[in-house]
Amino acid sequence: MTNPRHNTRDIFPPTGTELNAKSWLTEAPLRMLMNNLHPDVAENPHELVVYGGIGRAARTWKDFDLIVETLKNLEDTETLLVQSGKPVGVFRTHKDAPRVLIANSNLVPHWANWDHFNELDKKGLMMYGQMTAGSWIYIGAQGIVQGTYETFVEAARQHYGGSLKGKWILTGGLGGMGGAQPLAAVMAGACCLAVECDETRVDFRIRTRYCDEKTHDLDEALAMIERWTAAGEAKSVALIANAADVFPELLKRGAKPDIVTDQTSAHDPVHGYLPQGWSVAEWRARQETEPKVVEAAARKSMRTHVEAMVGFHDAGIPTLDYGNNIRQMALEEGLERAFSFPGFVPACIRPLFCRGVGPFRWVALSGDPEDIYKTDQKVKELIDDPHLHNWLDMARERIAFQGLPSRICWVGLGQRDKLGLAFNEMVRNGELKAPVVIGRDHLDSGSVASPNRETESMRDGSDAVSDWPLLNALLNTASGATWVSLHHGGGVGMGFSQHAGMVICCDGTEEADARIARVLWNDPATGVMRHADAGYDIAIDCAKEHNLNLPAIL
Amino acid sequence: MTNPRHNTRDIFPPTGTELNAKSWLTEAPLRMLMNNLHPDVAENPHELVVYGGIGRAARTWKDFDLIVETLKNLEDTETLLVQSGKPVGVFRTHKDAPRVLIANSNLVPHWANWDHFNELDKKGLMMYGQMTAGSWIYIGAQGIVQGTYETFVEAARQHYGGSLKGKWILTGGLGGMGGAQPLAAVMAGACCLAVECDETRVDFRIRTRYCDEKTHDLDEALAMIERWTAAGEAKSVALIANAADVFPELLKRGAKPDIVTDQTSAHDPVHGYLPQGWSVAEWRARQETEPKVVEAAARKSMRTHVEAMVGFHDAGIPTLDYGNNIRQMALEEGLERAFSFPGFVPACIRPLFCRGVGPFRWVALSGDPEDIYKTDQKVKELIDDPHLHNWLDMARERIAFQGLPSRICWVGLGQRDKLGLAFNEMVRNGELKAPVVIGRDHLDSGSVASPNRETESMRDGSDAVSDWPLLNALLNTASGATWVSLHHGGGVGMGFSQHAGMVICCDGTEEADARIARVLWNDPATGVMRHADAGYDIAIDCAKEHNLNLPAIL
Ligand SMILES: NC(=O)c1ccc[n+]([C@@H]2O[C@H](COP(=O)([O-])OP(=O)(O)OC[C@H]3O[C@@H](n4cnc5c(N)ncnc54)[C@H](O)[C@@H]3O)[C@@H](O)[C@H]2O)c1
Ligand SMILES: NC(=O)c1ccc[n+]([C@@H]2O[C@H](COP(=O)([O-])OP(=O)(O)OC[C@H]3O[C@@H](n4cnc5c(N)ncnc54)[C@H](O)[C@@H]3O)[C@@H](O)[C@H]2O)c1
Known part of the structure; x- marks a missing residue:
């Protein structure tokens, strides 16, 4: 029997301005799925493994091919469902709905351990999605x-x-x-x-x-x-x-x-x-x-x-x-x-999370590094922060691109939507050669419950409450992200985390402006909300400063 | 100290055609939340307990009041987030997005047990939502x-x-x-x-x-x-x-x-x-x-x-x-x-689930029993099934209404959307006095993973895979349900289930037609998909008959 997870093909995402799918909103997940498996990006692409132990981009090679095929034909009023790396259904939705909805590695808690997962994985019923592997926004180290x-x-x-x-x-x-x-x-x-x-x-x-x-x-x-x-x-x-x-x-x-x-x-x-x-x-x-x-x-x-x-x-x-x-x-x-x-989050990162600051990232679908350099410049113009400018300079000098050119920078509530709208404008007016996608890690301010990591030692003891990442995914879906994902067990393994991902495509249209304004505001705002609810002053101040409407919290 | 969960007020939902909120899409969850606590509906309303042990409608009375207040002021481009019975945020979305998104009792699996839940519950950080208690579509016995x-x-x-x-x-x-x-x-x-x-x-x-x-x-x-x-x-x-x-x-x-x-x-x-x-x-x-x-x-x-x-x-x-x-x-x-x-599901219910048949229910927001009798008649006209007709006759004769008049009948894929569209037409043309809401139990074909109950002994061994209910909730959100919920532990207790709810309001508008057609088709279709994926012939046949697009399954 051949192993459905093994293949010797090398996958490279299409680049340039020509569409393989019917619109940029479906071309984007197509290129990003492939980018996750780019030989310079994935740790073990022939086994579909992207990173994080056995974090995969698709359940089998057949599923990979079917996802690609389906994305090529997907209409702008349809949504593809992916269940642990397998494309299980296409349903009628509407233009402002996500084009892809993903759930990976989720298990009912009493059975949420590696033994049970590995048994299902072996039977071909599951796939480990890690964080950005199964949700197609991994961009390498x-x-x-x-x-x-x-x-x-x-x-x-x-x-x-x-x-x-x-x-x-x-x-x-x-x-x-x-x-x-x-x-x-x-x-x-x-x-x-x-x-x-x-x-x-x-x-x-x-x-x-x-x-x-x-x-x-x-x-x-x-x-x-x-x-x-x-x-x-x-x-x-x-x-x-x-x-x-x-x-x-x-x-x-x-x-x-x-x-x-x-x-x-x-x-x-x-x-x-x-x-x-x-x-x-x-x-x-x-x-x-x-x-x-x-x-x-x-x-x-x-x-x-x-x-x-x-x-x-x-x-x-x-x-x-x-x-x-x-x-x-x-x-x-x-x-x-x-x-x-x-852990490193309570020790070093939580104050950032309180302001919705987290690993914002974007990718130039054109494949042209110039597009990223231009966005770097735009970030500097829009955000006057020497630490960030220094970071961007170092990144440009020291970090080699892997796969599609991309950039990461930690920014928060009020900054993310501003950058997203600016990038969309640059796509619209032709400054950039092709659309960009904007996403983030599942490790972020409002998107994860993980008591040994992102939510370790929360001030109010709510470390294990996972209502928050679920609300984050539902809200990103309601706000019009291009794809949204819900994972279990990423980073810390089976039983220890639940988290959500989102990616939005800046295709230069005005419809995208509206979606970007909602998604890139709401997404970090859920993080500020979650930390304000837990009693962090920085988050409460940030929420007030940004006029968030948090009925039972503020 | 006074107990924030105790109160002696009796709650009755408003009836009639006058709005307390800004539209029927927010009036509906307002009335249904109150209906859950109606003295004839809830088991212990003064403690906010609706049914199922300690299944509550809101975390505290203060939260109840804040939810009501927020719903009254919510715009038709806003969405309220409810975290374990507490109204935590209002965010800008769009007209076709749900007006309320709910996550109740969800815990990261390793901590998903009664001990940890009860500790958080006692601290005021959690609420047990059971199935339809915390998601406002309980209609009594x-x-x-x-x-x-x-x-x-x-x-x-x-x-x-x-x-x-x-x-x-x-x-x-x-x-x-x-x-x-x-x-x-x-x-x-x-x-x-x-x-x-x-x-x-x-x-x-x-x-x-x-x-x-x-x-x-x-x-x-x-x-x-x-x-x-x-x-x-x-x-x-x-x-x-x-x-x-x-x-x-x-x-x-x-x-x-x-x-x-x-x-x-x-x-x-x-x-x-x-x-x-x-x-x-x-x-x-x-x-x-x-x-x-x-x-x-x-x-x-x-x-x-x-x-x-x-x-x-x-x-x-x-x-x-x-x-x-x-x-x-x-x-x-x-x-x-x-x-x-x-368990009763593998023994008696699964063949129904394979066709997306489950506990479809609707409620007359007018408060007028006549509205339900008229819908009963409409169901008989549209669905030619003697067993169902017999059920409706018996129900009318034997089942006393509790709270807002409502009806339940088990129908499946292809029937639910038909009924929903017909009811919406009846609202539009004035046959019904006021809008109706349509919902269902979380115990349904595509909305739950519960290995000791709804997904016991699945044919392929996928009992514990909870990607499915998560996808169901995401898809209902993307399709435009009026409110959507994600719960953990309903029915079988902490650690043993994950499940999703949805309710849609038929306000008589044409926008509602479009949403109803999507939601009431997609929702049972996810159940057919899930059972087809598990290898049930009835589900595979049903999927084919209804031309479902299930890329890696059919
Ligand atoms: N803190 C964060 O932000 C963050 C982000 C991502 C991942 N992580 C976690 O960090 C870990 C690593 O992630 P990754 O994506 O690099 O995983 P990976 O599986 O790609 O890499 C792990 C590496 O560890 C090596 N290794 C294993 N056992 C070893 C040993 N005994 N001695 C020396 N080397 C050994 C492996 O050869 C491999 O190269 C994961 O647990 C992941 O969840 C943390
Ligand atoms: N199969 C289904 O479709 C389905 C649907 C809903 C609920 N349930 C399950 O059924 C159970 C009951 O649900 P409910 O909403 O009626 O709960 P409930 O808490 O409202 O009622 C439980 C009843 O059991 C009684 N009771 C407790 N211990 C008893 C004992 N030792 N002897 C006799 N009576 C006792 C209580 O007094 C109470 O009246 C729950 O576990 C629920 O999850 C099943």
């Missing part, structure tokens, strides 16, 4: 660079008087998201030692200029770090090794990194974390044949890994969980103090 | 009569050659939904012995003509049953007692009911099930002060109760779980054979 950068900058502010010069960051994992760490660290002025077990991933980061050096030898890596920090140079090295070996070893040796974190795919104990003592090849093979054995071994190693992180924390070194749920895994393995160091 | 009737008729077909004459049904619970059982049994030609511990509930059923007799004495109840069955008369008796005492006692005595089931609120072990040996007053008091003690005692009694049900099943008597998750509770209490008898 570039999508996460700024978030990681902002986190490091904030940590620097909190712990090192704002400067990371001569400091170094210890981390693990150089996958789709984790791969952004060395670059973000360097941009923030720090050195970085990143432990990654899979040399092919390391080579990908070196090839795309996200990481400077590589080595198999810990001593050599440390010598580089020592040299660079002494010289005040910000550079990065990837150490090809197992993080569960290296972290405890460094602790034992008394090494003193200035920040410690990790982005292995610990959220998925079968597919995401290499057990100690195993080769990568053995690990991959046994994921299929003996998932339970892999899981048990991986969990044990994670405990060791987190134990070392607790050790660094105890030694007074700022230590952060970077959203991969590794503390939960260690806790379940019996490490009682697993949660003694904080 | 009349809403469930036909479903229960259809189930008994189907059981009769399967086990007794189609007739229940001279037969009797043993059940428990005469609450908001369970109270329909004696009436449905009698309509189906059977006698009924219903065990209910709370005499006030029994009196409610007798007053509203849902039940014929009551007694505190088991022997007397059995004597009645014997007399009626012998005479071939269909009558019902409520026995005021604890079902966990009575079921085993009857089994011991060798009593031979012809069907056994139960509708106590076993889904909520703290608030829904009276432990053996406790008085109702003691139970209610200790729910507040010692919830854990109550829960442990209730679970123990449920086990005893289910043990007796398994005994009846073993004795060859058709025994059904009626959707209250009591088998799961007994299983968790160590009763390994708890699931040896089936």
Whole structure:
């Protein structure tokens, strides 16, 4: 039997101004689905895997082909439903409705665990959507660079008087998201030692200029770090090794990194974390044949890994969980103090979320980098913020495009709609060669409930309340986003999160103006609302300042 | 401190043709919210409790007042968001978007249990929405009569050659939904012995003509049953007692009911099930002060109760779980054979779901029963089905209206939109005095994932996949329903279900025609799609017959 998830085709999104579908509102999801699987974007495109362990863009290759086919024929009063990566229905809606509605990996809570998911996944009944993999707005590691950068900058502010010069960051994992760490660290002025077990991933980061050096030898890596920090140079090295070996070893040796974190795919104990003592090849093979054995071994190693992180924390070194749920895994393995160091959201990001600030991103469907440079310029014109201008300059200089040219910048309520309308105007008046799409990560201000990550330690204790992301998805649908998605288990794994995505296409029309004004206002406003309801003053002030109508909150 | 959930006001919805809000699309949810709390409709309106244990219509009385206030002022391009019974935001949308979007009781799966819910509920951060309580389309016990009737008729077909004459049904619970059982049994030609511990509930059923007799004495109840069955008369008796005492006692005595089931609120072990040996007053008091003690005692009694049900099943008597998750509770209490008898959906209802047939309902906002009688007539004209005509005749004769006059009838894909358009025409041309709303239970063909109930034993094993109800809610939002809701834990309790509701207002306009045509087609079509995807031939045939466009399914 052939594997319906394997194929050797390379997928490249169409570029230019010619339509393959009946309108830009259907051409946009078509190009973005394909862009998610672009060889420079996806981690393992031949298996449909985009990033985040086994986060896929479509359930099988047949489903991929059918989605493409359906999008090509979809009318502007029809909506395609996608259920865990499978195109299950086309229904009549209206022009202001989304063209695609997506639900991925959702399970009734009592059954919402990896065992049950993997069983359904094996039977061909499910697909893991991660966050932006199954919702077609992944843009490669570039999508996460700024978030990681902002986190490091904030940590620097909190712990090192704002400067990371001569400091170094210890981390693990150089996958789709984790791969952004060395670059973000360097941009923030720090050195970085990143432990990654899979040399092919390391080579990908070196090839795309996200990481400077590589080595198999810990001593050599440390010598580089020592040299660079002494010289005040910000550079990065990837150490090809197992993080569960290296972290405890460094602790034992008394090494003193200035920040410690990790982005292995610990959220998925079968597919995401290499057990100690195993080769990568053995690990991959046994994921299929003996998932339970892999899981048990991986969990044990994670405990060791987190134990070392607790050790660094105890030694007074700022230590952060970077959203991969590794503390939960260690806790379940019996490490009682697993949660003694904080997650990165309460530690660094929540004040941004309170103002609806999050990872806003856009993509030039033309395929022409000039379109992005022009939008960069427009952002600078419209938003007078030196930190943001500096970010855009660095991004242009340092971040190589992957797949369709795109840009990310963290902006909030009142800024997103302004930028969206400006971009739409640029499409209309021909400044840009073709439409752009605007989207965001599911990790955002109003779109996610994830008690070990985005909603950890909420002020009122409402961490686990997932009414909020559901309302966010319903409201984006009602507001006219081009596609909307509802996922479960992204980032932190089955059982631990629910979240929503949205993308809107700026096709230059006036109808799009109206939709953009609604969607790009309402979407971050739900985040301000959610944080105001939880009692954060910054959010309450932001809501008042922007005249939000929040009946039982304000 | 005063209890924000307690009040002595009686709520009656406005009737007649005068608007309190700015349009019928906002007047409709206003009246329906109030109707849910009408003294003849709700089980405990002063505590905001509508039915199903603690299923509420609003989180607090303050929230109720704010919802009413907000609806009165809501524009036809605005949408109100309700989060677990609290009105949290008003956002700009457009005319074809829903006027209200609701998310109730949703929790991230790992935390989706009663303990965590009750903690949040106590803090004022949550509300249990059950199914139609928090989504404002509960219509009293009349809403469930036909479903229960259809189930008994189907059981009769399967086990007794189609007739229940001279037969009797043993059940428990005469609450908001369970109270329909004696009436449905009698309509189906059977006698009924219903065990209910709370005499006030029994009196409610007798007053509203849902039940014929009551007694505190088991022997007397059995004597009645014997007399009626012998005479071939269909009558019902409520026995005021604890079902966990009575079921085993009857089994011991060798009593031979012809069907056994139960509708106590076993889904909520703290608030829904009276432990053996406790008085109702003691139970209610200790729910507040010692919830854990109550829960442990209730679970123990449920086990005893289910043990007796398994005994009846073993004795060859058709025994059904009626959707209250009591088998799961007994299983968790160590009763390994708890699931040896089936749930009512796979046993009786699934073939209907395969054709999108489910509990369609509508309400005359005028308050005038004549409006319902006219729609009854219209249904008969449009749908030529003797079973349905018989149902409508019986309903008119036997079912007393509760609150705003309303009707339920089980119809499917291709019928619902036809009826909706006809009703809208009747509003337009003045045949009806005022608009009607059309809705349904969350228990329906395409709107729920609930592995111990609506999606038990799905053919392909996809019982726990909840992408489907989420897509249903998103599509109804995109299609222009007047309000849409997403709930967790209804019917079977925290952790065990996710489901969606929708209501659409027929205000007589042509815009409403377009919305009705979309919503009342798409909504049942998602049910046909979901069952076709699971491999049911009836659903596949139905999809083909109706030319559904299901890319990866057909
Ligand atoms: N904080 C955030 O904003 C954020 C964003 C996205 C993802 N994440 C989380 O970060 C994690 C990584 O995401 P990703 O997209 O990069 O995943 P990925 O699966 O693409 O990459 C994970 C990498 O970790 C490596 N790895 C696994 N076990 C290892 C071990 N024991 N030692 C060293 N390396 C090991 C793998 O080889 C792989 O390259 C996920 O859990 C994800 O959910 C966080
Ligand atoms: N199958 C369906 O279509 C369907 C529909 C709705 C509800 N349900 C389920 O049925 C159950 C009942 O729903 P409801 O709305 O009537 O709930 P309710 O809470 O209004 O009524 C439950 C009744 O059970 C009685 N009761 C509790 N413990 C008892 C005991 N030990 N012995 C005798 N009586 C006892 C209570 O006094 C109460 O009157 C719920 O679990 C609900 O989810 C099923």
